[in-house]
Amino acid sequence: MRRQEEVTVDIGVLSAFLGGTLALLSPCSALLLPAFFASTVGTGPRLLLHGAVFYTGLLTVLVPLGVGAGALGALFVAHREAVVLGAAALLVVLGAVQVLGLGFDPARLVPGATATRTRAASATGLTKTFLLGAVGGIAGFCAGPILGAVLTLAAGRGDVASAGALLAVYGAGMVVPLVVIASTWQRLGARGRAVLRGRTLTVLGRQLHTTSVVTGLLVMGVGVLFWTTNGLVGAPELVPIELQAWLQHRATTLTDPVLDTLAVLLAVAVVIAVVLARRQRTRTRESTRPGRAA
Numbered sequence: 001m002r003r004q005e006e007v008t009v010d011i012g013v014l015s016a017f018l019g020g021t022l023a024l025l026s027p028c029s030a031l032l033l034p035a036f037f038a039s040t041v042g043t044g045p046r047l048l049l050h051g052a053v054f055y056t057g058l059l060t061v062l063v064p065l066g067v068g069a070g071a072l073g074a075l076f077v078a079h080r081e082a083v084v085l086g087a088a089a090l091l092v093v094l095g096a097v098q099v100l101g102l103g104f105d106p107a108r109l110v111p112g113a114t115a116t117r118t119r120a121a122s123a124t125g126l127t128k129t130f131l132l133g134a135v136g137g138i139a140g141f142c143a144g145p146i147l148g149a150v151l152t153l154a155a156g157r158g159d160v161a162s163a164g165a166l167l168a169v170y171g172a173g174m175v176v177p178l179v180v181i182a183s184t185w186q187r188l189g190a191r192g193r194a195v196l197r198g199r200t201l202t203v204l205g206r207q208l209h210t211t212s213v214v215t216g217l218l219v220m221g222v223g224v225l226f227w228t229t230n231g232l233v234g235a236p237e238l239v240p241i242e243l244q245a246w247l248q249h250r251a252t253t254l255t256d257p258v259l260d261t262l263a264v265l266l267a268v269a270v271v272i273a274v275v276l277a278r279r280q281r282t283r284t285r286e287s288t289r290p291g292r293a294a
Contacts, residue, residue, distance in 0.1 A: 012153050015222050016166050019150050020173020022215040023143040025196060028103075032136045036129065037182055045274075050129045051179040057133020058171035063164045065138070066154045070163025073155035080158075084231040087156040091149055091223025098145040099216030101208060106144045137171060149219045156231050 024032075036054065076083045097103065138147060150170045154163035181188075181196065188196070198211040 017173035054133040062167040066164040066167030069154040070160040073158040088227035095220030104144040
């Protein structure tokens with residue numbers, strides 16, 4: 001039974017993380033990215049700090065939603081077959097809605113979301129980044145079906161803690177590529193940026209967006225898998241049991257106090273080296289400025 005639960009976690013976590021990534025890359029995030037870039041002028045530690053604050057904003061809104069979905073699912077544990085069937089059908093419907101671009105903005109259903117969005121537009125610095133995270137996790141017409149699908153998976157777990165954790169993973173799926181894109185935006189070039197934005201295509205006279213189509217098909221696939229595997233309990237393994245056992249065995253070595261101390265010292269040494277390197281670069285630039293006395 002424990003082995004089946006681990007498999008369920010693997011599939012659910014992967015789906016949630018990919019859902020967050022695709023929600024970030026959806027057309028609705030076209031305004032979120034520039035706003036985040038404006039708050040994170042520069043790279044390195046400053047960018048990581050803003051990424052952490054953005055993630056905190058996401059967690060503030062997403063985790064309570066996940067906990068609520070998990071609590072709702074826990075009420076129907078005794079009717080698992082009906083829950084699995086309903087969740088699978090809802091996932092397929094949400095996927096189809098996403099493919100067709102018939103989304104919805106879940107922010108309208110959350111109290112205070114409009115006021116938070118207004119404050120985010122006028123705020124600056126870390127406050128703006130936090131508010132962008134709080135709003136960005138739930139706002140967006142075309143990202144609504146993705147969040148709905150992840151909440152459906154969370155409710156299907158029937159466990160409050162794991163449901164909240166699943167929404168935290170969904171948030172991580174948004175913030176990790178956001179930080180990566182922000183740090184490499186200038187080096188991507190026009191072609192790389194165009195690939196990230198996706199493109200529109202016409203099918204039977206209707207305009208669709210490639211990111212929405214990929215996301216919708218993924219959600220529909222998860223819905224079918226959810227039904228055929230009894231709520232992902234019988235899903236195939238993503239990580240072989242042998243590899244899991246090896247990782248668990250290796251992880252026990254991390255509890256060694258000596259290794260923990262060495263790891264902390266190494267981290268401190270890296271931080272000091274980075275700070276000294278930045279100061280040295282600053283001094284070098286100042287000494288080479290035109291007009292500065294030799």
